[in-house]
Amino acid sequence: MMHSTPSPSVLPAAFTAKRAAAYSVRGYTMGAIKDGWWAFVPGQQAKPNDDLVDELCIAHTKSGRTLLRFLRKGRVPGTWDLLSVTGDPLLDQELLWAERVIWLEPHKITHTEIAECLAIEAAKVAE
Numbered sequence: 001m002m003h004s005t006p007s008p009s010v011l012p013a014a015f016t017a018k019r020a021a022a023y024s025v026r027g028y029t030m031g032a033i034k035d036g037w038w039a040f041v042p043g044q045q046a047k048p049n050d051d052l053v054d055e056l057c058i059a060h061t062k063s064g065r066t067l068l069r070f071l072r073k074g075r076v077p078g079t080w081d082l083l084s085v086t087g088d089p090l091l092d093q094e095l096l097w098a099e100r101v102i103w104l105e106p107h108k109i110t111h112t113e114i115a116e117c118l119a120i121e122a123a124k125v126a127e
Contacts, residue, residue: 019043020102023058024109024117025068029087036109039068041099048080048098056101062094071098 021043025033033039041058048059052071059082060066067090069082074092082090 021099022105023066023068024107029084030068031085033068033104034106034108036107038105038107039101040103040105041101044099045097046099048095052098052100057098058101059093059098060096061090062096068101 019042020040022038022040025037025039026035028035039056039058045060048057048071050073053073055071057069057071058066059069059071059080061082067082069084069090072081072083074080076092078094079092080095080098082093
C-alpha cells in the first residue's frame with residue numbers, strides 16, 4: 001500500500017489564499033451552481049489576462065455589472081465574452097477586473113439574509 005503526504009503545493013487555491021472575497025450567486029444561468037451559493041476569489045480585482053480564458057470567474061464590467069461567468073477572448077481587442085451555462089452569452093464586454101473562482105460554497109439563502117440584502121441595497125439607493 002502506497003502512502004503519500006500532501007504538500008502545500010497540492011492544496012486547493014482556496015486554502016492557500018492570503019486573502020479572499022466572496023460573492024453571492026444570484027440567478028440560475030450557471031447550471032449546477034445555484035442561486036445563493038458563494039463564489040470565492042483571491043480578492044485582487046486585476047485586469048483580466050489570457051490565464052483566465054475558459055476559467056470560471058467573477059467579472060466586473062465597465063457598465064457596472066458583477067457576474068459569475070466563464071471567460072473567453074472577445075472579437076474586439078481588449079474585450080471579453082462572458083459565457084453562462086444556460087443563458088445568452090454577453091459578447092465583447094469591456095471588463096474592469098476579473099478573478100478566477102477558487103472555491104464554491106453551496107448555500108441556501110435564508111429569508112433573514114434576503115431581508116438584510118434588500119436593506120443594504122435600499123440604503124445604497126437612498127445615498
